[in-house]
Amino acid sequence: MSLGAAEYRGTELHRLSFLQDRLHLDGTLLTALLALSIFGMAVLYSAFGEDIAQVQKQAVRLSVAFVALFALAQLPPATLRRMAPWIFAGGMILLVVVMARGVIGQGAQRWIDLGVVRFQPAELMKIALPVMVAWLFADSELPPRWTRIVIALGVILIPTALIALQPDLGTALLVAASGIFVVYLSGLRWRWIVSGIGAAFAAAPLLWFFVMHSYQKTRVLTFLNPESDPLGAGYHIIQSKIAIGSGGLFGKGWLNGTQAHLEFIPERHTDFVLAVVAEEFGLVGVAQLMAVYLFVVGRGLYIAANAQDNFCRLLAGSLSLTFFVYALVNAGMVSGLLPVVGLPLPLISFGGSSLVTIMAAFGILMAIHTHRRTWSS
């Protein structure tokens, strides 16, 4: 039995603010997200060669994304939990529709055109999948029984495979990660985790020979030896490393990145935007950006640890970690640590679809933090 808002306002137990109480927003997280967004627009202004119109487009998209955040923050986690199977089922149907159209249309097909906006079902999966897995594990003791884990793995594998076949390897990896994080957080025994990782390594050759497209193989090969094809596939990585390396400790200064402005950096407003950051703001700038990302993840994990039930804990933890993987994989690929998989840098890269998903995830995190059930003694 919950109390009315007025009744617990001012209680010592929860330090409640207007933001948290009425708007269901987390001020700390919101500040960090706004900071990232504003910094991102500044970087884009430089990456676009000081074209303010492009930055304005990004501002519109950010606004839409913040609206999504706000909307989802209003949704009580209990409602989300009840809707979980339906959301997942809807997402799956859309994925299959896209897949079918792709088969008919001969080629990569990721979009559903809603007239006003185009919509990627894979993006929806980034949220629908962890919600679904968390729902699977939420109503029983942790760690879950092995039957549930098998079901969960199936739930993870099917959408991942569909997305990978689109083909969109980057998103597929993220979607899989969001589900696996739930399994991990649910307390799956370490020996299973270790054997799972071992099995993944064993499956890699199969993936290589039967699943991956030739351009994806090229990316991996290029990652292993970028210098093998300096004017072709390795060009991205080499140019990106040159941009980062030449930035030095303090960078060349905002709007002064020669690599970026002479258009040596490919995809400099989208996937490789971090190279622009590194070139213009140097190691110090990147370190600060990474610190903000860590802070955001830390806050997300704090929310997860303090959540009131298993569903919320698992979901909040998974969404936070997925966000981090997003940033980490992008940074790793731009700096030459990981193969180029085509993931944007969250909240900095130009582009709309993933932005909305990310903000929606933070909306859910905030909802988990602010819709707290209290019980009278």
Place this chain on the structure above:
Amino acid sequence: MPLKEPTPIRDRRHDARLVTRRIFIAAALCVISVVVLMTQLVRLQVVDHHHYVTLSQENRVKVVPVPPTRGIIYDRNGIVLAENRPSHRLVVTPERVPDITSALTEIAKIIDLPDAKRERFEDLLRRKRHFEEIPLRTRLDEEEVARLAAHRHRFPGMEVRAQLVRHYPLHEHASHAVGYVGRISPNELRRIETSRYRGTSHIGKGGVELAYEDILHGDVGYERVETNALGRVIRTLERQPPRPGDDLVLTIDSRLQEVAERALGDRRGAAIAMDPRNGEILAMASTPNYDPNIFVDGMSRAQFQELERGAWQPLFNRAVRGRYPPASTIKPFIGLAALDRGIITADETIRCTGEYFLDGIERPYRCWRPGGHGNVDLAAAVAQSSNVYFYEIGFELGIDAMGEFLRPFGFGETTGIDLVGERAGVLPSRKWKRTNLGEGWFHGETVITAIGLGYFVTTPLQLVTATSVFATRGERVQPQLVRAVQDGSTGEERFLGNTSPHPRIELEDPEHWESTIKAMRDSVRHPRGTARIISHGLRYDLVGKTGTAQLTTLGEERDYEHDERPEHLRDHAIFIAFAPADAPEIAVAVVIEHGGSGGAAAAPVARAITDAWLRDDTSYLMTLEAGRIDTRRAEEIIETPIGVLP
């Protein structure tokens, strides 16, 4: 916290602890991965910072084109006509020079920098992009190279580059056949495959340099080089060598070419010698000529226009582009046509009264010799160049039969020589006149055509080709300037051979060839032959025909003697010949613009050439050069041309 929960509190606590533990581990992993990432960034941005700064400033590894070495051009005996010589030049990269004007002033104190070079540089400076190298001076001498090296620090953005440049060691010699290379023009840039010409600045512009550009050029190679921040090459990573252009062996014999050029001397004209058996051009002289080397360095626009359009047009290859009336040199061909068509026999005579009348035309068509030549048969008519004889048989033949007979000799069409820009001349016909002038044909034009005047024009090359047909008694070969191509890498020689695309000319009676050739022999040997001036000391069987093309209509009353006429109104002197008559090895055509009579001016040039080729004897050339051939007396005896056009 006294919270009441739906499930037993112990299990809830257990679950919360479990998830929290996992969250802590995940958080730790996050921190660790960021540390790993930062390590990589430190490596890139701190440890290897300078390396990447270098790469970013000059940006990355450069791919530098290595231009191929242009093929060498030899004469038929292996004498070099065009080669490549190392040369130092000073190039400027404008974007690296802080102040171009003052830098130019300063550098002019160290090296010789004529105003023309400076103008040309400024012209290029406007056209080129600022990071491209622009040549400022070519052919720096060793002293200048040394001085520039010593002062190098004062001139950022200026570099001395060694490269191979085209060189024509014999200068003017055979310039029209060899041609020249020059800087690639914007027009040519649009036409060529630019990737093949990366790193190449020059391209063939005339002669075989132009016609065989594809073979001479070769294929560009590449070098991948690492450069430092200043753009200087540190090391070569990979090299794909260029494939050098193939060498050309010309059909030209330099010695004979020399004779032809010297025999023409400072007169304007063309002399061309061909082997009638295979079409190989043995000599091709066009005067005045030019030194192709001047194009290599480039010249100002004004200089070029002077060369191209100036009074004597030295760039103009008179041998293949000059169009002259064949005049009387056409007579053996008309005679042969009349024999072949059965209009006359070789022995039949026609009375040359000096005048010929056509029905309905009051004014007579005249012979150049007042009073005419009396009764002449074919031999006498050719040897003495009677006009009336040919008016008569020409009229009988008619323009259609004439054209039909002459066309297989190559009149009115290009010979197909391996040069660009050959002209076709005009073989007049009803159709030609209708198309080009929109008028019908007149009888008067038929008789004029029969003596090689009127609309009839040929190039010297067409004349020598047609003469070769005579020499071979019906075989028409295609003239060619390149004898063989030598592979630039292996030196393997590939002879081009000659494919004659033309059918043999078959006469009703092959004896007609001999009758006409006898007539041509008489023009050289007979005491009244128009070319007898060259018969003195002639030890082989040279046969030929003179021609004198009047450029003005002179009235009946001769106002002044030929020599007194203004230069530009004097006649063109023409001579065709081949030798030895029975087993011809050489055919020659000579045209001297405003040179006077064919016998006196052109024939001696031909003899000098045939003497040199058949007997390796240049004494006739020496006599000619010394002016000891009394052409004046010859003129008096032989002819004083008069106007023939009504």
